[in-house]
Amino acid sequence: MVDTFTNIQEILSEILDIEPDEVSEDTYVIRDLGAESIDLLELAVALNTAFKSGLKSEIIDDEIFLRFLREYMTEADQAGKEHAGYLKEKYPFFSETRIDEMLSDLSSGPVLKVSDLIDYIHSRSIAV
Amino acid sequence: MKLEFSGKHALILGGSCELGITLAGLMIKAGLFPVLTFRNEAGRKKIVTAMEPVDGSYSTAFFDLADPDSVDSLFQSGDSVEYLVDFAQGDLERLVASHGSTDKGKYFEENVANRTKVIAHVARIMLGNQFGRLVFVSSTAAVRPNHGQGFYAAAKLASEAIYKNLGLELGGRGVTTVILRPGYIDTGRAKKFIQSKEKEICERVPIKRLLVSGEVAETILFFLSKSAEGFNATEITLDGGLTAGK
Numbered sequence: 001m002v003d004t005f006t007n008i009q010e011i012l013s014e015i016l017d018i019e020p021d022e023v024s025e026d027t028y029v030i031r032d033l034g035a036e037s038i039d040l041l042e043l044a045v046a047l048n049t050a051f052k053s054g055l056k057s058e059i060i061d062d063e064i065f066l067r068f069l070r071e072y073m074t075e076a077d078q079a080g081k082e083h084a085g086y087l088k089e090k091y092p093f094f095s096e097t098r099i100d101e102m103l104s105d106l107s108s109g110p111v112l113k114v115s116d117l118i119d120y121i122h123s124r125s126i127a128v
Numbered sequence: 129m130k131l132e133f134s135g136k137h138a139l140i141l142g143g144s145c146e147l148g149i150t151l152a153g154l155m156i157k158a159g160l161f162p163v164l165t166f167r168n169e170a171g172r173k174k175i176v177t178a179m180e181p182v183d184g185s186y187s188t189a190f191f192d193l194a195d196p197d198s199v200d201s202l203f204q205s206g207d208s209v210e211y212l213v214d215f216a217q218g219d220l221e222r223l224v225a226s227h228g229s230t231d232k233g234k235y236f237e238e239n240v241a242n243r244t245k246v247i248a249h250v251a252r253i254m255l256g257n258q259f260g261r262l263v264f265v266s267s268t269a270a271v272r273p274n275h276g277q278g279f280y281a282a283a284k285l286a287s288e289a290i291y292k293n294l295g296l297e298l299g300g301r302g303v304t305t306v307i308l309r310p311g312y313i314d315t316g317r318a319k320k321f322i323q324s325k326e327k328e329i330c331e332r333v334p335i336k337r338l339l340v341s342g343e344v345a346e347t348i349l350f351f352l353s354k355s356a357e358g359f360n361a362t363e364i365t366l367d368g369g370l371t372a373g374k
Contacts, residue, residue, distance in 0.1 A: 038298070038300075038301070042255055
């Protein structure tokens with residue numbers, strides 16, 4: 001049985017037309033691989049198909065690609081809440097450690113990593 | 129010319145209209161499997177009656193732009209669709225300066241926002257297959273409306289823009305779109321009006337006749353075929369020259 005990482009690695013290499021060994025768990029999907037919005041759309045559809053999630057790919061889009069990350073931070077500010085705690089509520093599939101990492105890494109660009117995709121798949125219990 | 133096709137499964141939104149039924153017949157002859165949508169029991173019966181000779185070669189499904197959740201029931205998990213032909217359109221004939229904002233807002237919600245939901249849903253399925261062809265049947269009224277057709281024209285133009293951008297965005301992934309703007313056809317919701325003014329209308333059309341549903345359906349089938357794959361994200365006018373001059 002192909003594990004979740006290998007499956008995602010194959011999907012990314014096909015969509016982005018890159019070699020599989022260019023993709024590791026620590027690779028940033030947008031920052032390192034240059035994935036654009038059309039690639040992320042295709043990735044959502046492919047993840048949904050590959051993992052037979054039963055989730056709509058629209059939901060995967062919204063949840064995993066951190067589309068609303070900065071909006072959530074603004075919401076937290078407006079509600080007088082800590083960013084980390086608020087983001088944990090919005091992204092329950094990420095650990096507190098990972099959310100702290102994301103917050104400290106935001107200034108360098110989009111923070112989504114391949115390992116985040118794996119965590120999402122596992123958390124949603126949709127892994128093969 | 130024998131038309132060839134890259135896929136098999138076709139979804140016809142607004143499939144109970146005469147054009148939809150005519151197109152479905154042509155699709156079956158071409159080896160495609162059409163699914164015709166209806167929005168009420170009368171529409172379903174109309175399809176079943178007209179398609180009785182080819183029973184088993186097509187199917188029907190409920191879909192109503194006024195009911196956005198109905199798009200979810202259109203597709204079961206794993207269903208495939210390679211072609212979409214969109215005839216669906218609500219009617220709102222009203223002068224722009226008339227009263228009543230609620231029905232106008234609802235009209236745009238149904239005919240633009242809800243249509244967008246369907247298009248996104250279908251496009252994602254097509255994206256997964258790396259192939260899809262969508263034809264939106266607009267109207268010359270989108271660019272040359274008569275009095276009372278302002279909302280209809282606006283909804284058509286907005287929908288055209290959505291389809292056009294879809295072809296722009298996903299063309300590289302094999303999902304392409306064409307917008308067809310037919311002129312006066314002796315069928316559909318304007319049939320009575322057209323028949324009552326046929327002589328005057330034909331005088332205005334350079335080819336001096338109305339379009340018939342068969343030729344419009346054949347044109348749509350052509351646009352779905354491999355021969356027409358170079359047409360993408362564009363509008364084609366099929367009006368006998370009606371809108372070319374003053």
